[in-house]
Amino acid sequence: MSEINFLLRDKNRRKFFFKCILIGLPVLISLALLINYMEDSSAAKGTPNDKGGMDYYFRDAVTETAPDVLCKLIPMYPNGKITYYNFSTDQTDNPAGDLFLFTADSFEKVKAFYQEKGKIVDDGTDTFVCDIGGKKITLSKFTTKEDDPVQGENKINISF
Numbered sequence: 001m002s003e004i005n006f007l008l009r010d011k012n013r014r015k016f017f018f019k020c021i022l023i024g025l026p027v028l029i030s031l032a033l034l035i036n037y038m039e040d041s042s043a044a045k046g047t048p049n050d051k052g053g054m055d056y057y058f059r060d061a062v063t064e065t066a067p068d069v070l071c072k073l074i075p076m077y078p079n080g081k082i083t084y085y086n087f088s089t090d091q092t093d094n095p096a097g098d099l100f101l102f103t104a105d106s107f108e109k110v111k112a113f114y115q116e117k118g119k120i121v122d123d124g125t126d127t128f129v130c131d132i133g134g135k136k137i138t139l140s141k142f143t144t145k146e147d148d149p150v151q152g153e154n155k156i157n158i159s160f
Contacts, residue, residue, distance in 0.1 A: 086099075101156045
C-alpha cells in the first residue's frame with residue numbers, strides 16, 4: 001500500500017503514473033494480441049511433435065486450403081470452406097486427425113466427389129467411409145451450431 005501512496009503522493013506523480021498506464025496498457029494489449037496471432041499462425045503451419053512429424057491446428061476462421069501434407073492425402077472438396085483442422089503427422093508424413101468443412105452442396109454431392117477418389121468401405125445416410133491411397137477417410141454430416149463461423153451451409157467432419 002505504501003508503494004501506491006508513494007506514486008499518488010502529489011499531483012505531478014499522479015500525472016506521471018496515469019500517463020504510464022495510458023501508454024503502457026495499449027502496448028501490452030497489442031503485444032498480447034500479436035503473440036496470440038503469431039502462435040495461431042505457427043500452429044496452422046505446423047509445429048514439431050514428439051513423433052518426428054508435425055502438429056497442425058487451425059480454428060475460428062475460414063480458409064479454402066489446408067497444409068500440403070493433408071492435400072496430398074485427401075483431395076479437398078472444391079466448393080468447401082475449412083473452419084477447423086487438428087491433425088498430426090509422424091516421420092513418414094502420415095496424417096491422423098480431423099477437419100470441419102462447410103459447403104452449400106448437399107452431403108450426397110460431397111459423398112459422390114469422394115466416391116470417385118477412393119474405394120467405398122461403408123456407405124450410410126449421414127456417414128461415409130472410403131479408402132483413399134490406403135488411408136481410411138470418414139465423412140460425417142454434422143448440424144451447424146450458433147458459434148460456427150459459417151451459417152446456412154452443410155457442416156461435414158472429415159476424419160482420417
